[in-house]
Amino acid sequence: MSAILFKIEQRVARSSGKSGARAGTLTTPHGVIRTPAFVPVGTKANVKGILPSALVELGAEVVLANTYHLYLQPGEKIVQDAGGLGKFMNWSGPTMTDSGGFQVFSLGAAFGKTITKFTRLNLVKNEPVVTPSIYDEEVASQHGQLAIIDDEGVSFTSHLDGSLHRFTPERSVEIQHALGADMFFAFDECTSPTEPYEYQKEAMERTHRWAERSLKTHRQNMDANKKQAIFGIVQGGRHEDLRKESAREIASLCFDGIGIGGSFSKEDMRGALQAAVSELPEELPKHFLGIGEPGDILEGIAGGMDLFDCVAATRIGRHGSIYTKRGIIHLRGEKHKNDFSPLDSEISIAGTEGFTRAYVSHLVRSGEMLGSVICSMHNVGFILQLVKGARQGILDGRFDEYRADFVSNYYHGKL
């Protein structure tokens, strides 16, 4: 008996295979999420710059926080004493937590380097590129990486104060039980795309063992088991055979839902996704971890993904860039100083109506926090509407058209 209930309402017919777009509902103890859905990221129990009430207005139905960050600050006990993540942050809707597995990557192999969730691919050599940089060398030589992996778990050096900490699958689940989100992820190892095949395989197998241990720990806690759902994470890097193997293995463990993890190059994403989905049961909700940019989300939806989370909306917003139907624009640029047109004349976003590019450009350029707030709200609202539109498209049987229209305007339209 799962703490959540996933129902598929409508599928986009596909001649080949079962991995097409679908629309559904995901019922959690704190409410219903209409899928596909975008999950705003609230790492430290807050979506940066956006009040929960505003998130509701923007159309968010669920938020995602992070185990590693909340464990370090303020500590999971505080969140638990507050009555759980939702109560703590004054968000009454559904919640999720990520396991800290991504930090294995971002504080480990990726720390101080130019590789992140997405990596450029050298198309000639067909391998990921790591661009050396001064930043890279200085940071790496001074601090080294902050996470060291072994088969049992991961030892972290806190990025806040340098203190030493250790996560195991058991500990991650225990913390996530305390945080009390409706859905949470098994502890995994997100590998760098620069690692060779052999390491990808080794890490994937380790992630599988960790998945089993995460699930076992969860099942042992009867109370949490009733209230919270656990998602297993598929890894396997950029290799389709590993992706398939990982999907089969994770599917066999009877999780409540599935996360597709990993760091990709743009070119590898579709193949890795399709390979995984082809081996996964259709009826489980699937979360495409850390995705993404508008086009990538639509790609994921087309590939059968139901949930998406991504920091890009709030991060680029905080730095003064906004999504528009015609692509991203950087409001920091001087050319927007006297542009009194709306942020995006083709879309209306709750709470940001009436603000002009000139005004927000002024705020951003003068370092006013309201500039970051407005851009973050705009971007989160933009992505939520994009996904909502895709959902409606699926229900109306015109998803492909919707996607093609959006992509042609966003990526080929002039600004």
Next chain:
RNA sequence: GCGGUCGUAGCUUAGCUGGCCAAAAGCGUCUCCCUGUCACGGAGAAGAACGUGGGUUCAAAUCCCAUCGACCGCG
């Protein structure tokens, strides 16, 4: 009128006991980057008759003279 201080990138300045300065930094500008947040962050670029003219010297942003401008003090 006399005495003094100062004039170096859009801005603020460093250099000014002559050579490593065909000039450096911060801010600003421009371009690019950001995909389970180490991130209100990162990378790169453009941008200077060193006020002007003359002199000393192998060599001047740097020393000398003149001149223009700004400011301060005294008349």
